[in-house]
Amino acid sequence: MSKTRRELLRFAVAGVAGLACDALAFYLALAAGLSLYPARLLSFLCAVTLTWLINRRYTFASAGHPPPAPSLREFVRYLGAMLGGGAINYAVSVLCVLMLPPWRVTPLLAVAAGSLAGMLLNFVSAKLLVFQRT
Template sequence: MRAQVLRFALVGVAGFVVDAGVLWVALHLGAGYFAGRAVSFLAAVWTTWQLNRRFTFAAQRTQSAWAEWWRYLAAMSVGGAANYAAYSVVVLALQHVSWAAWVPYLGVAAGSIAGLGVNFASARWWVFRHRTQR
């Protein structure tokens, strides 16, 4: 299981890059901190689902990709609530500092850390439970 946690964390880093990158684009297109984050979160969830199903929890598929996607989105939304809450606290608390341009990305990092444990547990024991565990 230790190797699986490491793979999940590495996939999480890729998800962070997507999350922060899409948020950057959304902010530059005029979306606010919270609408932009909703879009970036969905992009990150889709990316991590693709990577986790192939890299972290790879095995024979026992359910349709469509069903797996909806289970994954539901599971990540639970951790996403903690993630979004941490992001919101950081953004609201630090939006007026002199280095405010970096605040949304610090919020994404705080949110990612806040949701990590919940997301791993729900992915391993609910979304991908029917796959052979390595």
């Protein structure tokens, strides 16, 4: 398996962990009394933080070399990259629902399409802009 394919697979696994973190943090925030939008913002930040830690340590780590110490600058770059993918995710899922009437009945398909589109942009952004190691 090529290095890029291995990284993409690991990135996807980190994304699944991020989704679980996102959902858990969201429901915990709601249970703690936060309203919908603040709960969603908090859960997104929790998920981004977890995926940043996983991706920097496992997905994009050089074999035999530990990653450099975490930095606020790297986290902010990662957050910015993930916001771009999040926008693509949202746009694709909304367009699917609007343009593909059967997907109104099964919006989870639109969510999946958006997630895949966002994941691809996020992977390329993370690989080239955030975790590019020399």
